[in-house]
Amino acid sequence: MTTESAVLVLEDGTRYTGRAYGARGRTLGEAVFATGMSGYQETLSDPSYAGQIVVMTAPHIGNTGMNDEDLESRRLWVAGYVVRDPSRVVSNFRAQRSLDDDLVANGIVGISGIDTRALTRRIRDAGAMRAGIFSGEEAALDADEQLEIVRSAADMRGLNLSAEVSTLEGYVVPAVGEKIGNLAVLDLGVKSSTLRYLAERGFEVHVLPQSATIDDVRAIDPVAAFYSNGPGDPGASDAHVELLQGILRDELPFFGICFGNQLFGRALGFGTYKLPFGHRGINQPVLDKATGRVEITSQNHGFAVEAPIDDVIESPAGFGRVEVSHFSLNDQVVEGLRALDIPAFSVQYHPEAASGPHDSNYLFDRFRDLVLERRRQRDEQPTTPAENPEENA
Ligand SMILES: NC(=O)CC[C@H](N)C(=O)O
Numbered sequence: 166m167t168t169e170s171a172v173l174v175l176e177d178g179t180r181y182t183g184r185a186y187g188a189r190g191r192t193l194g195e196a197v198f199a200t201g202m203s204g205y206q207e208t209l210s211d212p213s214y215a216g217q218i219v220v221m222t223a224p225h226i227g228n229t230g231m232n233d234e235d236l237e238s239r240r241l242w243v244a245g246y247v248v249r250d251p252s253r254v255v256s257n258f259r260a261q262r263s264l265d266d267d268l269v270a271n272g273i274v275g276i277s278g279i280d281t282r283a284l285t286r287r288i289r290d291a292g293a294m295r296a297g298i299f300s301g302e303e304a305a306l307d308a309d310e311q312l313e314i315v316r317s318a319a320d321m322r323g324l325n326l327s328a329e330v331s332t333l334e335g336y337v338v339p340a341v342g343e344k345i346g347n348l349a350v351l352d353l354g355v356k357s358s359t360l361r362y363l364a365e366r367g368f369e370v371h372v373l374p375q376s377a378t379i380d381d382v383r384a385i386d387p388v389a390a391f392y393s394n395g396p397g398d399p400g401a402s403d404a405h406v407e408l409l410q411g412i413l414r415d416e417l418p419f420f421g422i423c424f425g426n427q428l429f430g431r432a433l434g435f436g437t438y439k440l441p442f443g444h445r446g447i448n449q450p451v452l453d454k455a456t457g458r459v460e461i462t463s464q465n466h467g468f469a470v471e472a473p474i475d476d477v478i479e480s481p482a483g484f485g486r487v488e489v490s491h492f493s494l495n496d497q498v499v500e501g502l503r504a505l506d507i508p509a510f511s512v513q514y515h516p517e518a519a520s521g522p523h524d525s526n527y528l529f530d531r532f533r534d535l536v537l538e539r540r541r542q543r544d545e546q547p548t549t550p551a552e553n554p555e556e557n558a
Contacts, residue, residue, distance in 0.1 A: 167184055167185055167186075168184065169189075169300065169301075170183070170184060170185065170304055171183055171184060171185040171298060171299060171300035171304050172276075172299050172300075172304055172311065173196075173218075173284075173296060173298050174297045174298075174311045174312055174315050175196060175287070175291075175315070176294045176295040176312075176316050176318075179287055181279050181280070181283075181284060183247075183276045183277055183278035184276065184277045184278040185275075185276065185277075185300035185301065186246070186248065186251060186265065186268070186275035187246060187265060187268025187269055187273045187274055187275035188268060188269050188272045188273055188274045188275070189274065189300045189301030189302075190274050190300065190301055190302075190303055191274065191297060191298070191299050191300075191303040192218065192244050192273075192274040192297065192298050193218075193244065193245075193295065193297045193315060194217050194243075194296065194297075194318070195216060195217045195218065195244075195295060195321040195467070196217075196218045196220060196247075196284075196293060196294060196295070197220065197293050197443055197445060198219075198220040198221075198222055198285040198288055198442070199219055199445040199446060200222045200223075200445065200446030201221075201223065201445075201446050201463075201520060201521070202223045202447075203223075203447075203520055204447060204520025205226050205227070205264070206229075206231055206232070206236065206264075207236075207237050207356075208243075209242070209246070209267075209273075210235075210237040210240065210242065211238070211242065211465065212237075212238050212242050212330035212355070212356070212394075213242075213394045213396050213424065213466075214242050214243045214465070215243075215244070215326050215329055215330050215396035215397075216319075216321065216396055216397070217244055217245075217321075217396070218246070218247060218296050218297075218298065219243045219245070219246055219247065219445075220247040220279075220281050220284055220285060220288070221246075221248050221249075222281055222282065224248075224249040225249070225250050226248040226249075226250070226251055226252065227252035227255070227264035228252040228256060228257070229255070229256070229257035229259070229260060230256075230257055230260030230262060231260065231262045231264055231266070232257075232261045232262075234259065238330075238356060238357060241267060241268070242330065242396075244273075245273065245274050245276070245296075245298045246273055246275035246276075247275065247276050247279050247284065248276075248277050248279070248281065249277070249278070249281045250277070250278075251264065251265065252264075274298050275298065289441075293321070293442050293467060295315055295318050295320060297311060297314055297315040297318065299311055321397075321398060321439070322398055322400075322439055323398055324396075325397050325398070325401040325402055326354075326395070326396040326397035327353050327354065327395055327396075327405070328376070329396075330353070330395060330396060331352045331374050331375035331376075331395075332352045332374050334374065335372060335377075337369060337370065337372070338361075338363075338370040339364065339369060339370075340364055340367050340368055341364050341365045341367070342365075342367055343367055344367055344368075345366070345367035345368055345388060345533065345536060345537065346369070346387070346388030346389070347368070347369045347371055347385050347386055347388060348363060348369065348370050348387055348388065348389050348391055349373060349377075349385050349387040349390045349391070349412075349417075350363070350371065350391045350392075350393065351375060351377060351390070351391070351405065351408070352374060352375060352393055353375050353392060353393045353395030353405065353424050353425070353428075354393060354395030354396055354424065356393070356394060356515075356519060358517040358518075358519035359393060359394070359422065359517040360372065362517055362526070363532075366529050366532065367533060368388075368389070368533075371385045371387070373385075375395075375405065379408060379411040379412070382408070382412060382415075382417075383415070388417075388418070388536055388539075388540070389417055389418040389420070389532070389535075390412045390417045390418070390419050391420050391422075391425070391532075392405070392419075392420075392421040392425030392428055393421075393422060393423075393424065393425055394422050394423035394424050394425065394515065395424035395425075396424075398437075398439070398468060399424060399428055399430075399468050400431075400436075402428055402431075406428055406431045406432050409432040410482065413432060413484055413507055413509060416507065418508040418509065418535050418536045418539050419508070419509035419510075420509075420510060420528075420532040420535075421510075421511035421512075422511065422515065422517070423465070423512075423513055423514070423515060426470065426512055426513045427466075427468055427469070427513070429502055429511040430472065430502055432482065433480040433481070433482055433484050433487055433504070434480050434483075434484075435470050435471055435472045435481065436471045437469065437470055438468065438471050439467060439468055440466070440469055440498065442467075443466055443467035443468075444464040444465070444466055444514075445465045446463075446464060447462075447464075447520055447521035448461055448522075449462045449464040449493065449495065449514065450462070450493070450494040450495065451491050451493055451494065451500045451514055452491060452492055453501075454489070454491065455490065459494065460491075461524050462500075462514035462516075462518075462522070462524065463515040463517075463518040463519075463520065463521025464513070464514045465515065466513055466514075469498045469513065470499045470502065471499075472487075472489055472502070473489070474492045474497060475489075476488075477505065480504070484507055485505060485507055487503070488503055488505065489502060490503040490510060490512075491512060491513075499513060500512060500513040500514055501513060508535050508536075508538075508539050510531075
């Protein structure tokens with residue numbers, strides 16, 4: 166383990182000295198903490214963390230190394246990585262490399278030897294904020310200069326990061342088992358386990374780049390549409406909101422996860438806002454209002470939808486009645502939305518749970534059932550004479 170020093174600087178001027186970890190150099194981003202005791206590999210490769218310096222509250226990180234099977238996307242996305250005590254040895258039968266190897270290979274500047282509990286309390290009190298890690302030659306910069314660099318970095322508010330993480334070309338994941346139909350997935354930073362769960366429900370999954378238009382969606386001849394998780398401020402994604410309004414007007418059944426939930430909220434006419442320090446972890450309690458069941462969920466969000474959690478509300482954008490379906494039992498933040506007059510719903514948390522508990526996997530079944538129910542209704546509708554000339558001949 167290196168003794169090379171490194172420094173973490175917060176925009177409020179707090180400084181933490183530690184050891185260089187992963188790639189050397191300078192990195193800037195929003196400092197956020199994640200409380201999962203396991204699943205660092207899934208966290209690092211979740212595109213939703215783009216632009217964020219992730220602080221792990223679990224003190225010992227890296228024990229099980231890295232493998233190719235548990236990656237949630239094509240690379241590691243975090244802007245920086247802060248840990249207390251990196252494992253000196255890798256011990257797992259599936260490990261192919263060490264965490265340090267992968268941080269270096271992906272150019273992720275990290276820092277170790279940090280009192281991550283103190284840092285987490287700082288972020289809880291002061292809120293998520295801009296930060297920088299400086300190692301290698303950058304560690305020698307003057308403290309004032311480092312702080313100036315951190316303060317001139319981009320703020321997460323107003324940031325649209327979709328183009329940085331989305332696929333450039335569309336691709337298809339084949340349906341597993343009997344095919345229901347084509348599903349249009351807007352890739353705003355999608356995780357591979359989400360695509361797998363959708364394919365396992367019988368959807369032929371057509372993943373579209375974030376720049377897709379309503380014509381691109383229609384060209385797939387989809388039975389339904391899905392919006393993924395992703396990084397950035399949902400308030401800065403007007404084009405995706407307009408596209409979703411078009412999808413809803415086409416009466417396609419819709420499901421959204423996390424960023425997809427925030428954009429669904431906006432499409433319905435609600436606002437979004439920034440949480441003080443967000444929800445990131447794999448033991449977040451959520452109430453499903455319909456069943457009264459509490460789910461322990463996997464979460465990673467810094468923004469939320471602004472909507473009353475108790476009442477049925479008229480969608481301000483004219484999509485009929487809407488209700489908050491789930492909310493957080495820690496702080497009453499909106500964790501799910503359901504439209505009552507159109508076939509559409511979304512959740513703020515991660516039913517694909519990579520990593521995390523599988524309590525919420527049922528939502529993928531609920532989506533499949535919604536699509537099948539919609540089809541049944543359509544098939545039962547009497548056809549009009551104009552649509553079916555032969556029968557009237
Ligand atoms: N995981 C996500 O989709 C995160 C959504 C959004 N970027 C947020 O931080 O709230």
